[in-house]
Amino acid sequence: xxxxxxxxxxxxxxxxxxxxxxxxxxxxxxxxxxxxxxxxxxxxxxxxxxxxxxxxxxxxxxxxxxxxxxxxxxxxxxxxxxxxxxxxxxxxxxxxxxxxxxxxxxxxxxxxxxxxxxxxxxxxxxxxxxxxxxxxxxxxxxxxxxxxxxxxxxxxxxxxxxxxxxxxxxxxxxxxxxxxxxxxxxxxxxxxxxxxxxxxxxxxxxxxxxxxxxxxxxxxxxxxxxxxxxxxxxxxxxxxxxxxxxxxxxxxxxxxxxxxxxxxxxxxxxxxxxxxxxxxxxxxxxxxxxxxxxxxxxxxxxxxxxxxxxxxxxxxxxxxxxxxxxxxxxxxxxxxxxxxxxxxxxxxxxxxxxxxxxxxxxxx
Amino acid sequence: xxxxxxxxxxxxxxxxxxxxxxxxxxxxxxxxxxxxxxxxxxxxxxxxxxxxxxxxxxxxxxxxxxxxxxxxxxxxxxxxxxxxxxxxxxxxxxxxxxxxxxxxxxxxxxxxxxxxxxxxxxxxxxxxxxxxxxxxxxxxxxxxxxxxxxxxxxxxxxxxxxxxxxxxxxxxxxxxxxxxxxxxxxxxxxxxxxxxxxxxxxxxxxxxxxxxxxxxxxxxxxxxxxxxxxxxxxxxxxxxxxxxxxxxxxxxxxxxxxxxxxxxxxxxxxxxxxxxxxxxxxxxxxxxxxxxxxxxxxxxxxxxxxxxxxxxxxxxxxxxxxxxxxxxxxxxxxxxxxxxxxxxxxxxxxxxxxxxxxxxxxxxxxxxxxxxxxxxxxxxxxxxxxxxxxxxxxxxxxxxxxxxxxxxxxxxxxxxxxxxxxx
Numbered sequence: 001x002x003x004x005x006x007x008x009x010x011x012x013x014x015x016x017x018x019x020x021x022x023x024x025x026x027x028x029x030x031x032x033x034x035x036x037x038x039x040x041x042x043x044x045x046x047x048x049x050x051x052x053x054x055x056x057x058x059x060x061x062x063x064x065x066x067x068x069x070x071x072x073x074x075x076x077x078x079x080x081x082x083x084x085x086x087x088x089x090x091x092x093x094x095x096x097x098x099x100x101x102x103x104x105x106x107x108x109x110x111x112x113x114x115x116x117x118x119x120x121x122x123x124x125x126x127x128x129x130x131x132x133x134x135x136x137x138x139x140x141x142x143x144x145x146x147x148x149x150x151x152x153x154x155x156x157x158x159x160x161x162x163x164x165x166x167x168x169x170x171x172x173x174x175x176x177x178x179x180x181x182x183x184x185x186x187x188x189x190x191x192x193x194x195x196x197x198x199x200x201x202x203x204x205x206x207x208x209x210x211x212x213x214x215x216x217x218x219x220x221x222x223x224x225x226x227x228x229x230x231x232x233x234x235x236x237x238x239x240x241x242x243x244x245x246x247x248x249x250x251x252x253x254x255x256x257x258x259x260x261x262x263x264x265x266x267x268x269x270x271x272x273x274x275x276x277x278x279x280x281x282x283x284x285x286x287x288x289x290x291x292x293x294x295x296x297x298x299x300x301x302x303x304x305x306x307x308x309x310x311x312x313x314x315x316x317x318x319x320x321x322x323x324x325x326x327x328x329x330x331x332x333x334x335x336x337x338x339x340x341x342x343x344x345x346x347x348x349x350x351x352x353x354x355x356x357x358x359x360x361x362x363x364x
Numbered sequence: 365x366x367x368x369x370x371x372x373x374x375x376x377x378x379x380x381x382x383x384x385x386x387x388x389x390x391x392x393x394x395x396x397x398x399x400x401x402x403x404x405x406x407x408x409x410x411x412x413x414x415x416x417x418x419x420x421x422x423x424x425x426x427x428x429x430x431x432x433x434x435x436x437x438x439x440x441x442x443x444x445x446x447x448x449x450x451x452x453x454x455x456x457x458x459x460x461x462x463x464x465x466x467x468x469x470x471x472x473x474x475x476x477x478x479x480x481x482x483x484x485x486x487x488x489x490x491x492x493x494x495x496x497x498x499x500x501x502x503x504x505x506x507x508x509x510x511x512x513x514x515x516x517x518x519x520x521x522x523x524x525x526x527x528x529x530x531x532x533x534x535x536x537x538x539x540x541x542x543x544x545x546x547x548x549x550x551x552x553x554x555x556x557x558x559x560x561x562x563x564x565x566x567x568x569x570x571x572x573x574x575x576x577x578x579x580x581x582x583x584x585x586x587x588x589x590x591x592x593x594x595x596x597x598x599x600x601x602x603x604x605x606x607x608x609x610x611x612x613x614x615x616x617x618x619x620x621x622x623x624x625x626x627x628x629x630x631x632x633x634x635x636x637x638x639x640x641x642x643x644x645x646x647x648x649x650x651x652x653x654x655x656x657x658x659x660x661x662x663x664x665x666x667x668x669x670x671x672x673x674x675x676x677x678x679x680x681x682x683x684x685x686x687x688x689x690x691x692x693x694x695x696x697x698x699x700x701x702x703x704x705x706x707x708x709x710x711x712x713x714x715x716x717x718x719x720x721x722x723x724x725x726x727x728x729x730x731x732x733x734x735x736x737x738x739x740x741x742x743x744x745x746x747x748x749x750x751x752x753x754x755x756x757x758x759x760x761x762x763x764x765x766x767x768x769x770x771x772x773x774x775x776x777x778x779x780x781x782x783x784x785x786x787x
Binding site: 056057058077078079080082083084085087088089091092093094095105106108109152153156162287 | 440681682684686687688689690691692693694697698700701705706
């Protein structure tokens with residue numbers, strides 16, 4: 001976690017409404033530390049892009065303060081914020097060459113001709129497009145345009161770089177390649193990045209911390225591993241990675257490390273209480289498919305249930321197995337395609353088991 | 365799937381050995397024939413109602429056989445006229461007398477007189493007056509003396525030079541007239557005397573006023589289009605209807621409504637008097653002059669500027685402006701450096717459209733232009749309808765057409781027609 005003096009951006013009680021009736025962003029508080037890669041992750045309409053636009057200065061907060069480097073930003077126009085931005089569709093100026101695009105932020109800052117040329121070239125080399133300066137954006141491929149947009153947002157050495165779903169238009173392979181490239185640039189240059197995406201694997205790959213948005217509220221702000229392994233509520237568990245959900249009621253709380261949950265089907269499961277209000281309250285159990293064991297040794301796991309294999313989907317590195325278990329017919333188990341893996345048949349009966357700490361009792 | 369094989373001599377062939385090019389041609393022929401059949405009715409319609417009349421008018425501007433057919437003997441006799449500094453020889457006068465008698469008999473003398481009069485004002489009366497007496501001329505020894513005696517103008521070199529020039533079916537005479545030029549007595553092309561120069565000043569005025577209208581529509585249309593393009597679609601559609609509303613109103617109604625507004629006793633003057641800005645005697649003349657034409661044309665042609673501008677601006681992503689601002693450009697600089705250059709195809713299309721339309725505008729200047737607000741098309745109409753000098757009208761129209769084509773070519777050269785966006 002960031003130390004207090006390292007905070008670069010601070011949102012304090014920020015609210016945003018477009019129509020005066022509903023809040024798009026509800027009471028937002030985040031500290032972003034210098035050099036951090038923070039991702040705002042959420043489904044569309046969750047308020048993540050609005051938050052980014054408020055930081056960039058294209059939207060005004062209805063309430064609350066945004067600070068950058070200790071200075072209140074609310075009334076600073078976008079062009080004086082010194083924030084680089086990469087847009088969803090790159091927004092490269094089509095009537096300028098790549099070099100002219102890159103020179104634009106330097107020219108408006110009235111830098112000398114030779115300095116501009118030198119910095120443009122350096123930025124182009126940085127994204128491995130050294131010889132593409134005279135091309136027009138339309139003559140570049142999607143990935144190249146993306147890199148130019150990146151170079152343009154970095155060339156004037158802004159204190160903060162914002163990225164609004166910059167990889168959304170690329171195909172999967174290129175996207176994954178660019179994810180790593182951006183991550184490496186971030187590490188090399190030590191810049192602070194606020195990144196918006198709705199792609200959870202992208203967020204997990206790149207970020208230092210991820211803020212999961214839903215309904216204008218940050219559901220959880222944590223590191224990728226925390227987010228995946230210790231989701232705080234049902235939404236985060238559902239949104240990040242794959243997740244088996246079992247609905248039930250808390251029957252008994254055994255301290256803070258275990259509880260007994262009665263499922264709607266009547267079966268009882270031992271789980272880790274994370275976000276339950278007390279005995280008798282409804283809860284959603286969250287269980288990652290890869291944490292389920294097939295036919296575990298007798299007595300090794302506290303939760304063991306009979307299940308029936310409904311469907312097998314071959315996915316190369318693993319086999320996605322859909323089972324029916326305790327009243328749910330959408331219980332997924334990932335069987336790694338490792339040497340000597342158990343080969344299941346459709347319709348066969350198996351025993352599935354899991355540990356207490358892998359089964360998190362969350363809000364309903 | 366037919367496999368193409370490469371034959372060293374014949375190029376690519378399909379699997380059964382047909383040359384690929386021919387196979388492709390055959391496969392596409394049906395589609396081509398169908399496409400052609402679909403456009404045929406329009407093509408025929410255009411050819412009959414548009415291309416043919418234009419071609420005929422242009423033809424008329426360089427071809428006129430009135431004199432050649434009606435004064436055939438004279439035209440032939442002009443071959444004897446070698447010394448152009450002297451009056452034609454007797455043979456020409458004699459042939460002219462024969463032709464004149466014939467035209468009088470055929471009642472075609474009027475046509476001849478009219479045609480000659482177009483070229484040289486005043487010749488009509490000389491022709492008709494002399495023709496009235498030609499049947500009385502008996503035992504004439506020298507037609508030359510008879511004619512000169514009948515009217516001293518027949519002794520002027522210029523009269524005969526005019527008739528001789530008209531004796532060629534193909535000529536550029538109408539184009540000379542349309543550009544205020546003429547032949548002097550020695551056959552050199554010179555400018556007409558200053559007091560008779562009409563068309564060059566009118567062409568210049570037409571170009572100047574069209575340019576002004578184009579600039580005014582751009583000045584008024586650009587902000588409107590920008591505003592429309594940035595509004596949410598529901599609001600912009602409503603406002604677009606208001607921009608288009610004039611389109612659905614008769615041109616005549618729109619023009620005459622300007623008379624009501626701008627007239628000396630009109631709404632605007634009344635308001636100015638009521639506000640005390642001008643006295644009742646000092647009412648401003650805003651119509652029946654260039655101002656009237658400019659105001660009315662600007663209003664009428666504004667949609668032609670707004671539509672292409674709007675359609676281009678609509679496609680410019682708002683993220684360009686945002687990107688420019690995030691890169692450090694203040695709003696106006698961002699607009700000027702990033703937004704405005706991207707609207708150029710729309711500006712070009714709108715300006716070209718408005719300019720070409722206004723260069724040939726007729727009804728509005730005719731109604732509200734008064735004397736000083738007339739444009740070249742009003743003169744073309746005058747020669748078509750009143751003076752019936754179709755040849756001159758055709759030449760004026762031909763120059764206008766050439767001007768427009770030149771402009772189009774220039775635009776194509778500078779901006780590229782493929783970038784033209786008419787919405």
